[in-house]
Amino acid sequence: MENYQKSKVILGLMRITDLSKDEVYQLIKGALDLGIHYFDTADFYGHGLSEEKLGEVLKEHPELRSQMFIQTKCGLVPAANGDKYLDLSYEHIKEALNASLKRMNITYVDSFLLHRVDIFMDNKEIARAIQELYKEGKIRHFGVSNMDINIIKYLQEYIDLPIEVDQLQVSLGQPALISQPLNVNFPQQVPNISDGLFFYLKKKNIALQCWSPYQIGFFEGSIFNEERLPKLNAKLKELAKKYNSTKCGIATSFLTMLGEHVSVITGATNLNYVKETLEGATLVMSKEDWYDLYCSTGNLLP
Numbered sequence: 001m002e003n004y005q006k007s008k009v010i011l012g013l014m015r016i017t018d019l020s021k022d023e024v025y026q027l028i029k030g031a032l033d034l035g036i037h038y039f040d041t042a043d044f045y046g047h048g049l050s051e052e053k054l055g056e057v058l059k060e061h062p063e064l065r066s067q068m069f070i071q072t073k074c075g076l077v078p079a080a081n082g083d084k085y086l087d088l089s090y091e092h093i094k095e096a097l098n099a100s101l102k103r104m105n106i107t108y109v110d111s112f113l114l115h116r117v118d119i120f121m122d123n124k125e126i127a128r129a130i131q132e133l134y135k136e137g138k139i140r141h142f143g144v145s146n147m148d149i150n151i152i153k154y155l156q157e158y159i160d161l162p163i164e165v166d167q168l169q170v171s172l173g174q175p176a177l178i179s180q181p182l183n184v185n186f187p188q189q190v191p192n193i194s195d196g197l198f199f200y201l202k203k204k205n206i207a208l209q210c211w212s213p214y215q216i217g218f219f220e221g222s223i224f225n226e227e228r229l230p231k232l233n234a235k236l237k238e239l240a241k242k243y244n245s246t247k248c249g250i251a252t253s254f255l256t257m258l259g260e261h262v263s264v265i266t267g268a269t270n271l272n273y274v275k276e277t278l279e280g281a282t283l284v285m286s287k288e289d290w291y292d293l294y295c296s297t298g299n300l301l302p
């Protein structure tokens with residue numbers, strides 16, 4: 001099971017909420033057959049529905065559990081007004097994980113992440129919740145999502161378990177994490193975010209899991225939309241031809257080339273797309289082509 005943590009491709013289950021039980025089974029079984037064992041969900045996806053759908057499949061096919069490395073998250077909570085709020089209190093973390101386990105029909109998760117920052121969170125309280133869940137055998141690994149260096153250091157202070165994952169949005173449509181170190185002395189070129197985070201994760205060997213790897217901005221559509229991003233798509237096509245790959249394969253390689261600790265979470269529900277991601281995850285382009293691709297979305301090099 002430990003090797004699954006080194007997976008370059010993770011299957012994200014955020015978009016399975018409209019699928020039937022059989023379709024979810026076919027997707028999970030198909031991914032396993034392709035060699036993907038790492039699955040990512042969260043209690044917030046479909047307000048529990050993503051975990052519930054996974055749970056229905058596991059109830060009917062319990063033999064799949066031992067082949068799966070299941071990761072879920074807590075902290076985002078549906079609000080009465082239809083929007084959301086954040087809660088990383090001791091009580092909420094414990095309640096949320098227990099509810100997730102129940103929905104998924106499992107007794108433990110392989111990895112448990114704090115989904116977003118809650119401004120009221122307290123590192124001692126979080127350490128107590130996480131360590132109790134670990135001792136109870138309900139979580140095996142721990143990590144965070146959408147957090148920067150200072151927050152990671154703050155959370156790590158009282159927790160014996162290492163923070164092993166930081167799940168962040170990184171893609172050709174949202175490259176800020178990469179653009180920051182490339183432009184340290186050129187602040188006019190990039191917004192001032194994620195200061196030093198990319199190399200901090202690399203140094204600490206914290207897995208960088210890239211979410212929404214093919215989306216523009218925050219769920220604004222696909223980077224493969226030729227009308228919206230003509231220059232990028234022309235470059236993706238050109239490189240796909242050169243490397244005997246696909247546009248998705250090239251966009252995946254753009255991310256997985258960033259280091260051994262980097263993986264891609266595909267949100268595809270179509271197994272043919274999942275195959276394209278898998279193929280791209282082992283593809284290594286020349287550095288010259290990588291930078292050319294980076295610049296094709298309008299990014300500047302220093």
Ligand SMILES: NC(=O)c1ccc[n+]([C@@H]2O[C@H](COP(=O)([O-])OP(=O)(O)OC[C@H]3O[C@@H](n4cnc5c(N)ncnc54)[C@H](OP(=O)(O)O)[C@@H]3O)[C@@H](O)[C@H]2O)c1
Pocket residue numbers: 011012013014015040041115145146167168210211212213214215222224248265266267268269270272273274276277
């Ligand atoms: N930590 C966080 O805050 C956070 C936030 C958002 C998401 N996530 C995680 O990241 C995962 C992925 O997010 P996402 O679903 O937005 O990622 P995504 O893979 O960038 O987007 C998925 C969409 O792209 C399409 N697609 C995928 N591969 C394609 C290909 N080869 N060609 C054409 N279209 C393709 C999919 O189509 P089909 O549906 O037709 O296959 C789907 O509509 C989620 O499932 C979740 O686990 C984490």
